[in-house]
Amino acid sequence: MIDMTSKSNYTKDFLNILHARKSVRHFTGKAVTRKQLEVLLKAGMAAPSGRNEQPWVFIAITERTVLDQLADDLPNAGMLYQAGGAVVVCADISLPIPEGKARLWSQDCSAATENILLAAEAMNLGAVWTAVHPYPDRQYPVRKILQLPENIVPFSVIPVGYPTGEDQPKDKFDIRKIHWGKW
Numbered sequence: 001m002i003d004m005t006s007k008s009n010y011t012k013d014f015l016n017i018l019h020a021r022k023s024v025r026h027f028t029g030k031a032v033t034r035k036q037l038e039v040l041l042k043a044g045m046a047a048p049s050g051r052n053e054q055p056w057v058f059i060a061i062t063e064r065t066v067l068d069q070l071a072d073d074l075p076n077a078g079m080l081y082q083a084g085g086a087v088v089v090c091a092d093i094s095l096p097i098p099e100g101k102a103r104l105w106s107q108d109c110s111a112a113t114e115n116i117l118l119a120a121e122a123m124n125l126g127a128v129w130t131a132v133h134p135y136p137d138r139q140y141p142v143r144k145i146l147q148l149p150e151n152i153v154p155f156s157v158i159p160v161g162y163p164t165g166e167d168q169p170k171d172k173f174d175i176r177k178i179h180w181g182k183w
């Protein structure tokens with residue numbers, strides 16, 4: 001594991017990173033390393049989760065054949081053909097939860113997914129959230145290709161790679177979305 005607490009190259013101002021993040025769907029094809037994916041996985045696991053249950057589990061992929069298989073069988077993840085790696089965020093739905101409490105794994109996996117996207121931006125990599133949950137026709141191929149056990153639900157596939165530069169951040173700030181104090 002790379003020690004993210006030590007002085008490293010990843011020292012861009014956090015708000016700059018956050019506003020520079022964009023969905024990257026165009027990659028150069030250059031492979032990403034296990035070490036790079038490990039940094040992303042550590043960022044994913046730093047996310048908040050309801051009751052701190054951390055229901056996430058991750059499949060990290062660098063094998064070209066697996067990336068291509070997923071690209072072949074998913075209707076929304078063709079960018080995997082050019083990606084250098086991928087992280088699949090999953091939830092372990094067999095974990096016990098307190099009686100009367102709601103399962104929050106989709107919120108938890110969303111937080112982990114966003115953390116991974118931000119970390120990729122910080123590393124000058126590109127990434128995009130491609131939805132798997134709640135589409136059965138996407139879950140089925142991911143389950144089959146990655147040989148997931150029954151209790152593991154695939155939530156998102158995140159292609160990761162070196163951006164070509166074609167994708168740029170959007171300015172989505174909209175003052176009309178803000179209500180101060182009350183509606």
Ligand SMILES: Cc1cc2nc3c(=O)[nH]c(=O)nc-3n(C[C@H](O)[C@H](O)[C@H](O)COP(=O)(O)O)c2cc1C
Pocket residue numbers: 021022023024025076128129130131168169170
């Ligand atoms: C829940 C969710 C599901 C998404 N699913 C897909 C997807 O299946 N395919 C895709 O190309 N982008 C997907 N995206 C990325 C969005 O299209 C993207 O975030 C949005 O257009 C805003 O652009 P930005 O990420 O560059 O700010 C998804 C994003 C979210 C949050």
